[in-house]
Amino acid sequence: MTAPAFLQSADADTSYAPPKTTKGRVEVRGFGLTYDTADGATDAVSSVDLTVEPGEFVSIIGPSGCGKSTLLNALAGFLKPTRGVVTVDGEPITGPSADRGMIFQQYSLFPWKTVRENVEFGLKMKGMGRSERSRAARTLLGLAGLTPFENHYPDRLSGGMKQRVGIVRALATGPRILLLDEPFGALDAQTRLIMQQILTNMWQRLKISVLFVTHDLDEAIFLSDRIYVMTARPGEIKAEIAVPLPRPRLPAMTMSSEFLALRRGLMSLIREESLKAMGGELTADGLQGLAINLEGQDVFRAL
Numbered sequence: 001m002t003a004p005a006f007l008q009s010a011d012a013d014t015s016y017a018p019p020k021t022t023k024g025r026v027e028v029r030g031f032g033l034t035y036d037t038a039d040g041a042t043d044a045v046s047s048v049d050l051t052v053e054p055g056e057f058v059s060i061i062g063p064s065g066c067g068k069s070t071l072l073n074a075l076a077g078f079l080k081p082t083r084g085v086v087t088v089d090g091e092p093i094t095g096p097s098a099d100r101g102m103i104f105q106q107y108s109l110f111p112w113k114t115v116r117e118n119v120e121f122g123l124k125m126k127g128m129g130r131s132e133r134s135r136a137a138r139t140l141l142g143l144a145g146l147t148p149f150e151n152h153y154p155d156r157l158s159g160g161m162k163q164r165v166g167i168v169r170a171l172a173t174g175p176r177i178l179l180l181d182e183p184f185g186a187l188d189a190q191t192r193l194i195m196q197q198i199l200t201n202m203w204q205r206l207k208i209s210v211l212f213v214t215h216d217l218d219e220a221i222f223l224s225d226r227i228y229v230m231t232a233r234p235g236e237i238k239a240e241i242a243v244p245l246p247r248p249r250l251p252a253m254t255m256s257s258e259f260l261a262l263r264r265g266l267m268s269l270i271r272e273e274s275l276k277a278m279g280g281e282l283t284a285d286g287l288q289g290l291a292i293n294l295e296g297q298d299v300f301r302a303l
């Protein structure tokens with residue numbers, strides 16, 4: 001059985017050549033952010049340098065609380081850096097812009113609008129005429145396999161579908177960069193895999209830059225050209241890992257020795273930082289004593 005069109009890999013079709021892109025270069029230099037609260041200052045991010053080249057898919061992983069969302073929110077223009085510079089195509093970010101689409105883990109659709117109206121909303125705000133925006137919304141909804149649901153209201157959609165609509169809505173205004181903060185974190189494993197494929201297909205067709213935050217190492221490897229690993233809070237970049245797997249990425253690749261080696265490397269980097277994030281009292285040596293042995297499998301080592 002052939003997969004539905006919206007799940008077929010864009011570059012599996014040999015006649016398909018993604019348009020070359022020169023826009024959407026993200027540059028972060030010496031970025032730091034300190035939250036001022038009633039209880040005092042919290043250094044969320046210490047000093048981050050990173051780059052996303054036009055059309056590149058880059059992920060950020062790191063222990064909980066290391067400042068991943070903070071960084072993404074600054075790139076979206078919702079937060080102002082305390083230190084450093086954040087630019088898109090050389091222009092400093094001064095606030096939110098349609099050039100940068102943001103997707104959160106929680107679905108943020110308008111419940112009183114249909115799927116198509118949700119997608120058309122940003123286009124209407126940009127002043128696009130009724131028939132033009134309807135055509136644009138329909139094309140993108142088709143790419144995401146959502147045509148049959150275009151007149152549905154969000155409360156009739158599954159979590160995966162809502163997130164698909166969210167991605168289509170963010171892409172409709174033609175952003176140069178898509179910022180995604182744990183977008184599939186609330187979805188079951190199977191839906192998550194399908195969403196990864198849909199996102200990859202759309203990214204390859206539209207050739208925009210993507211910065212993707214996830215806790216899931218397999219997801220980061222499967223999707224990305226490069227992965228940045230952050231340290232425990234206050235976050236900085238601990239490592240930058242290139243993912244040399246060819247595209248299209250196929251589910252079978254997750255069993256390849258290359259994939260598993262990347263996974264092992266990332267896991268040891270993250271484990272070290274997660275222990276730090278959990279507090280000084282937890283050390284790798286201390287945790288060895290806590291490892292549970294199930295049918296000969298050391299559960300902690302298997303993490």
Ligand SMILES: Nc1ncnc2c1ncn2[C@@H]1O[C@H](COP(=O)(O)OP(=O)(O)OP(=O)(O)O)[C@@H](O)[C@H]1O
Pocket residue numbers: 035036037042043044062063064065066067068069070071233
């Ligand atoms: N509005 C805020 N005011 C004060 N402190 C904040 C605020 N938002 C986040 N923080 C703190 O800044 C640090 C970084 O938070 P952030 O949400 O960016 O981390 P994260 O890496 O995205 O975490 P997670 O992986 O758990 O989602 C945390 O210690 C958090 O408690």
